Amino acid sequence: MPALANIQQAMRQAIVAGVSSDLDALFTGGKEPRKRLEIHRRHYEASLVKAMLEKFPATTWLVGSAYLSDGARQYIREYPPQDPCIAAYGATFPQYLALCPGSDRLPYLQAFAELEWHVGQVSIAIDYPAIPIEELAAVGIDTLPATVLTLQPGTRYLHAGWPVDELMRYFLTDTAPDQLEFEPSGVWLEIRGARGEFRINRLEEADFLFRKAIWEGLPIGVVAERLLEFAAAFEAGKALAGIVSAGLVAKLAVQGDCQ
């Protein structure tokens, strides 16, 4: 008599990977009960493929629903969700999709799908009251380098080797031309959103690096040094004032300060 652990292992193999060799004697119900397990396998596949199509409508527009569905089917087989909150599932799908056969014809596919993932994530975020510039100004010169800023939750940064934001605009406005000469060109994007809305801003490379480093939680001093190495003329103070006045900073704390 198989133990429950073995039954669940065999059922997982059947549902996720479609491997069902050891199941004949397990089930009852109907003329061929094992075939009824197919209902669960189909649900696993259909519900998650649907979830991916809903998360990546722009990518589906770009590659077609058959291609995206095929990629999603393979992805959910190799990388099943690990969390019951399906809204959080699929962060690595852009990378996976870009390795699927045929994707080499679209070298911007991964970046485009990553942009769409970020758009989806910031759109369900909420923002907090932004700190006023006076709060930053009140930080002493000695403690400023150790100060860490927390940006609004609905903020993401993406560097792409192709102008994928243009493609996204075509999708969102339904204005895609019949033919498009799409050339590689680096873009540094800031994706901001909250409560169902979003926008995509292009940044200069230095400003992008500055904001992304702040977003990663590095202290202001470390970020400033890094940017000065990148561009000696970089004005860290101006960049700092810029993110505060843009309402991007939700919290300010001095590193090592428990308060």
Add this chain to the structure above:
Amino acid sequence: MRTEVAITMTTIQEIQRFAGIGLRLPHIAEVVATRPPVGWLEIHPENFLANPHAMELLLELAEQYPISVHTVGISVGSVCGIDREHLKQLRSLVEKINPILVSGHLAWSTQGEAYLNDLLPIPYNEESLQLAAKHIREVQEHLGRPYLIENPSSYLGFETSTMRETEFLSELVERTNCRLLCDVSNVYLSSHNLGYDAYEYIDRFPAGAVAELHLGGFTPEEDSAAPGDEIWVDTHECAVADGAWELYAYTIRKFGVVPTLIEWDSNIPPLATLLKETARAKAIVAGAVSVEACHAGSC
């Protein structure tokens, strides 16, 4: 340790004559904007925990509507145990919205690190019973309140089962003091798929532990192993079947008036369609109440 039943009885009494609806994300903005006349709302916490905007709207609705929390990710039947991080998040949500009920399924959905996004069946035997009871106790202790367990929709059974589903549920109640959520549509569907009498199932169901009822639609499909026969699939993508409504009326007469929820999870219709379904439930409840009153000599 046994968790004492501490359901907010006043609120339950207030809502039990009104059917609730499953609050799904496509309806949430409309519900926030129009505040429809519905007795209560039930949510799947998994739709809100990773969606801060939806959570914010839910907290707003929780100020006006009684909310019931119906989990799909607490895998009480899983050999691998319960996802404690998920349970922690669930507790945090429960503390925020103080729901009238918290429920989940007699099922498993995790194996190893994989979440299988479905409610999978378990054999009904002592091994499963001990496992499910252990996990239900863990959930109740963590949440500090009773957990309702829902009977599953079934397509297959197990050779290793040694007891009926109703016996299994009765034992769970006995061992954990949990409450039960009787999904009438699941009974109707499973009785068709597995060939038993749905009314006898209701007769055997531990009525004293029932704290909530569910109704949802199913989709008939041809049984690939038996051409010409149908298998009914629990899709929640259409209206409740007439046969399930008849079984519901019988269930209400048997169990008394219990909060009832209309579930609709796929091909989600306009909100008005769901409200129409709740009106049908309300009419059946009203009929049952008037029959009871007549039996008591007040008509």
